[in-house]
Structure formats: structure tokens, C-alpha cells
Amino acid sequence: MIEELKVNYGYLFEDELMEEIQAIGIYREIPEGTIIIDIGDYIKAMPLILKGAIKVMREDDNGEDLLLYFIENGDTCAMTITCCMGETKSAIRAIAETDTQLIMIPVQKMQEWFHKYKSWQSFVLQSYHSRLNELLEAVDAIAFLKMDERLLRYLRDKAIANRDELINTTHQEIANDLHTSRVVVSRILKKLEHEGLIELRRNKIKIHDL
DNA sequence: ACATTAAGTGATT
DNA sequence: AATCACTTAATGT
Numbered sequence: 466m467i468e469e470l471k472v473n474y475g476y477l478f479e480d481e482l483m484e485e486i487q488a489i490g491i492y493r494e495i496p497e498g499t500i501i502i503d504i505g506d507y508i509k510a511m512p513l514i515l516k517g518a519i520k521v522m523r524e525d526d527n528g529e530d531l532l533l534y535f536i537e538n539g540d541t542c543a544m545t546i547t548c549c550m551g552e553t554k555s556a557i558r559a560i561a562e563t564d565t566q567l568i569m570i571p572v573q574k575m576q577e578w579f580h581k582y583k584s585w586q587s588f589v590l591q592s593y594h595s596r597l598n599e600l601l602e603a604v605d606a607i608a609f610l611k612m613d614e615r616l617l618r619y620l621r622d623k624a625i626a627n628r629d630e631l632i633n634t635t636h637q638e639i640a641n642d643l644h645t646s647r648v649v650v651s652r653i654l655k656k657l658e659h660e661g662l663i664e665l666r667r668n669k670i671k672i673h674d675l
Numbered sequence: 676a677c678a679t680t681a682a683g684t685g686a687t688t
Numbered sequence: 689a690a691t692c693a694c695t696t697a698a699t700g701t
Contacts, residue, residue, distance in 0.1 A: 635680090635681065635682085636681075636682065637682095645689075645690080646689080646690055648682095648684090648689095648691075648692090649689060651681095651683060651684090652684085652689095654682095655683075655684095667697080667698055667699080668698095676701105677700105678699100678701085679698100679699080679700075679701100680697105680698085680699080680700095681696100681697080681698075681699090682695100682696080682697070683694105683696070683697090684693105684695075684696095685692105685693095685694090685695105686691105686692085686693090687690100687691085687692080688689105688690085
């Protein structure tokens with residue numbers, strides 16, 4: 466566990482901060498599919514991801530999901546950062562995309578460190594910045610890309626998050642993430658297969674050139 | 676062998 | 689791009 470922390474964050478934080486993280490942070494292992502943070506939850510801790518990936522979803526009025534982006538090793542959730550500033554509820558849902566190892570940092574500590582450690586401050590700001598960019602990309606994708614382009618992007622993102630070109634999912638699940646229907650997903654996937662970009666099997670999609 | 680769930684397809688809006 | 693209705697294929701019991 467200490468190893469994982471070193472590998473992912475050692476180069477970012479000074480030794481003193483690393484020790485505080487180890488002393489204060491709560492290590493957790495989260496199985497795939499677990500809801501880590503749900504919409505409306507008050508956030509009391511900030512996760513530092515050691516291993517695995519998390520998908521961040523938004524929900525519409527009808528309770529339908531839409532995937533915003535994936536977060537991976539060495540990253541954190543931007544929602545927690547905003548929430549730490551005030552007493553806000555989460556506007557997103559975070560689900561473990563794969564089995565995930567992370568360290569939970571109490572919000573109070575994360576505020577304290579913000580003033581105490583320069584490296585922590587820039588890490589938080591940097592994360593916030595990249596999450597915001599990913600969010601804008603997600604908006605662009607929904608607004609300007611056609612379904613086939615969105616789907617291809619989705620597959621690539623998912624393959625990267627999982628660090629595996631063989632994706633394990635159903636067409637129905639993809640449809641849910643992209644907020645479309647299963648039939649549409651099946652058709653586009655068939656098309657992509659004919660173009661030689663992917664390979665389809667039951668519950669599995671292999672991506673050829675990442 | 677049968678039931679269940681995933682995926683493929685034509686037609687319609 | 690969504691929905692319906694139906695078929696076919698894969699998998700579990």
C-alpha cells in the first residue's frame with residue numbers, strides 16, 4: 466500500500482506531506498461497480514486514487530445516467546474540491562469502474578494542507594483544472610460530435626481507464642453511459658467492426674488501434 | 676433441452 | 689437517432 470502511494474504521488478509531494486498522508490489517510494479497497502459518491506451526498510473526504518479507475522456520472526430529471534469522464538491513478542475528484550469550500554452536496558455520482566484502491570483524506574485536512582504545503586496546493590489546483598477541461602470535452606462531445614464519434618471516443622477512454630484494449634461490457638451498458646438506446650449502439654459497433662477498428666464478441670469489445 | 680440474456684436487423688417515425 | 693417488433697446467437701441451469 467505504501468508502495469502504491471509512493472509510485473503515484475511520491476514525485477509530487479514532499480516527504481513530510483507523504484508521511485501525513487500515510488498517517489491520516491484511510492486506505493480503502495473498492496470493488497468494481499461500487500458507488501463511491503452519490504448525487505446529494507455530503508462529501509466528507511477526498512479520494513486519492515492509487516490503483517484502478519472511477520467513472521463520473523451525471524443524472525437527468527428522469528434518473529437517466531450520462532457519463533462525464535473517467536478518472537485514474539494519481540488523480541482526485543474535482544467535486545470534492547468544490548464541496549470542501551462550502552457545505553455543498555455532490556452533483557455527480559462516482560462509481561468504481563474497476564476494482565480500485567484509494568486513500569481517503571478528511572476534508573478538514575485537505576484544507577489545512579492547502580496552506581501548509583505548496584505541492585498539495587498545486588496538486589489540487591492542477592486536478593481541478595484538468596477535470597474542468599475533461600468536463601468541457603464531454604460537453605463538446607455531446608453537443609458537436611455524432612453518435613459514432615462519441616462512441617469511439619468512449620471506447621478509447623474506457624480502454625485507457627482500464628489499461629486494457631479488451632473492454633468488458635454490454636451494448637446496453639454503453640447505451641446507458643452515452644444516454645442512447647441499445648439498438649443504436651449495436652448498429653454503430655457493427656459499423657466500426659466492418660471498418661476494422663474493433664472486434665466484437667459477446668460481452669467484449671476489442672479495440673485495435675488505440 | 677430449455678430458459679434467459681445479449682446482440683443483430685428491418686421497418687417506421 | 690429513437691423505437692418497435694422480431695430473430696438469432698451465446699450462455700447458464
